[in-house]
Amino acid sequence: MKVLGICCGRKNGNTEILMKEAFKAIEAKCGAECNFVRLQEAEIRSCVGCESCMINHLKGNWDFRCVHKNGSDHFYFIEQLMREADAIIVSAPAYNLLPPGILIRFMNKLHASGNYRDVVHKEHKIGATFTLGGTDWTNYTLTAANMLTMELVGAYDAVVDKCHFDFVPGVGAIVLEEDMLARIRKLGENVADALMEKANGQTPAYRGEAGLCPDCHSSFLEKRADGWYCPQCLTKATLTWANGELEVSFTPEEQAKNRWSPAGQEVHDNNIRKGHMKAAGGKDIIAAKRKEYAEYKDAVALPELVKE
Ligand SMILES: Cc1cc2nc3c(=O)[nH]c(=O)nc-3n(C[C@H](O)[C@H](O)[C@H](O)COP(=O)(O)O)c2cc1C
Incomplete structure (x- = not known):
């Protein structure tokens, strides 16, 4: 079994340290081979929006990749590692409340991955996501990074854990935060358990904290002209006011129409x-x-x- 970590923080910085702590837990529990890529050092050329990949794929020409050819962009190398992985863990520090641009740039290139998304839609991988920030001005970081994980593993419900840590500013300062290190070890164990369940023919369940949305477990709601939605799943929510509390629920009919279905x-x-x-x-x-x-x-x- 193989696990691929995607990191986009500083070299040997907080996200990489957390990734390695998760790896140690995975290796100890199920012996999976764990490796990570450092996106900050990779050449990921910006999608130029030519749509050549999309047009070719719509015609069934899956061999077409991108106008940026293999050898001029590390995307293809990382894509191969993703194909070989049984589980993918995406991690990111907060940059301006979001994941760093390199992670978004990487996500924008996914259309250039030929049939990768088709393959993972049919055979999901295991996914997990973690993020952190120097303060608590980190609002979109986990949700946006988790969006990439869902794309990489083929389904929202193939993500088995996600977590976020605030107030970790200095490089390497995460080593002082025993609670956070313990939580990330738990994430590693959850990935290992999910890998073993999948190997035994079971469908692993989500093990992280519950969010508002029962599908992607995000805590976001978006107001659209016709009502409130989970913006990650595009599932319409029902909001009710009961005993001084706002209650958010989703009907099975709306869930069945979500973005991922x-x-x-x-x-x-x-x-x-x-x-x-x-x-x-x-x-x-x-x-x-x-x-x-x-x-x-x-x-x-x-x-x-x-x-x-
Ligand atoms: C360009 C830049 C923007 C940042 N923006 C935020 C932010 O919006 N919110 C926050 O809490 N931390 C922010 N930070 C701090 C990082 O999230 C924090 O230092 C984190 O620990 C870096 O992780 P790393 O060591 O893995 O690189 C920013 C850092 C940089 C370099």
Whole structure:
């Protein structure tokens, strides 16, 4: 069994130390081989939005990857490690309340992974996520990092644990926080237990703290024109006020339509197709208007850079 950790903090910093603490617990419990990648040192070229991967994949050409070819980008190397892994742990420090840009950049490249997502939708991996911040201004960090984990393992319910730690600012300061180290060892044990259950043909359950959403366990709600939603699952919530408390619940009918379900995926795919068909129908208008906008103003010219 193999476990892959994805880290995007400082070299030998807090997230890497926590990852290694989780690895020790996994190795001790089930003997899985654990390795991690340090995204901060990887060349992950920004998705340029050309959509060549999406267009090719829609035509069934899964061999097409990206205009950034293998050898010019570490994405492919990491993707191979992901394919070989039975479990993936995503970790991130808070940068401006979010995970660092490199993690988002990595997530943006997932369309370039050929059939990876198709493969993991059919055969889920085990997932776990942890994040931390220097203060408690960390609001989106865990939720956004966990979004990537769900993508990498193929399903929201293949994530077996997630946790977050606040007030860990200095490099390596996590070693002073015995409670946090204990919690991350627990995360490692939970991953190991889930791996062993899966090897025995069982479906591992979520072991982390409960959130508002019974599916992804996020504690976020989003107000949309027609009501309140779990923004991660796009499941519509029912809010009721009882005994001075706001109660949040989700009907099985709404849960069945969530973003991750076949029904939810079909709605999404149809929306993409509808959008492209509308654009194709108006392509002459679009071309004329784009020309007008291009001629109106260009972006500020950037200066030449000195290579460091
Ligand atoms: C650019 C940058 C932005 C940061 N933004 C936040 C933030 O919004 N909230 C927070 O609590 N900590 C923030 N931090 C602090 C880091 O989350 C904290 O130092 C963390 O321990 C770094 O983890 P590492 O040692 O694994 O790199 C920021 C740090 C940097 C470098």
